[in-house]
Amino acid sequence: MNKWDKRFLGLALYYSSFSKDPSTKVGCVLVNNKNVPVGLGYNGFSRNSEDLKEVLENRPEKYKRTIHAEENAIYNRTGDIEGSVAYLTHPPCVPCVNRLSQNGIKEVRFIQGIDEAFYERWNLGESVDEIEALQMTYQSYIMNDKQKAEIFMEVIKSWQS
Numbered sequence: 001m002n003k004w005d006k007r008f009l010g011l012a013l014y015y016s017s018f019s020k021d022p023s024t025k026v027g028c029v030l031v032n033n034k035n036v037p038v039g040l041g042y043n044g045f046s047r048n049s050e051d052l053k054e055v056l057e058n059r060p061e062k063y064k065r066t067i068h069a070e071e072n073a074i075y076n077r078t079g080d081i082e083g084s085v086a087y088l089t090h091p092p093c094v095p096c097v098n099r100l101s102q103n104g105i106k107e108v109r110f111i112q113g114i115d116e117a118f119y120e121r122w123n124l125g126e127s128v129d130e131i132e133a134l135q136m137t138y139q140s141y142i143m144n145d146k147q148k149a150e151i152f153m154e155v156i157k158s159w160q161s
């Protein structure tokens with residue numbers, strides 16, 4: 001993994017920690033062709049929501065209200081995101097692949113965790129097929145939690161040297 005991918009996946013991991021979702025915390029960073037982040041997002045309810053615990057812990061109700069990290073990164077954009085690369089802590093869902101495509105994003109780089117419970121709810125093949133159907137490219141990095149922490153810590157520790 002090159003240093004930019006480490007930096008931006010590390011940033012996506014950091015930003016994912018802002019999510020209040022009790023089961024899956026997702027971070028997304030949109031980076032333009034000058035290696036400048038132009039949009040950050042994490043998954044969660046709208047900013048006007050009270051984030052009620054009983055809603056967060058009820059999957060059908062939670063799913064109705066959750067704005068995905070990719071959508072929030074698009075809403076939160078601070079500049080032109082056309083042609084940006086989307087860095088993600090998780091594989092994107094099919095609707096988000098379409099949202100990214102519609103906003104001119106043609107490349108996604110994501111962490112593919114090894115959490116079995118997540119993949120019981122998630123069809124990775126379907127997302128990859130959609131990425132390819134929309135003529136986008138992707139890079140996936142298979143990582144366990146320890147490896148995720150290591151890339152994050154490597155970035156954070158660099159300020160000490």
Ligand SMILES: [Zn+2]
Nearest residue numbers: 068092093096
């Ligand atoms: Zn999504």
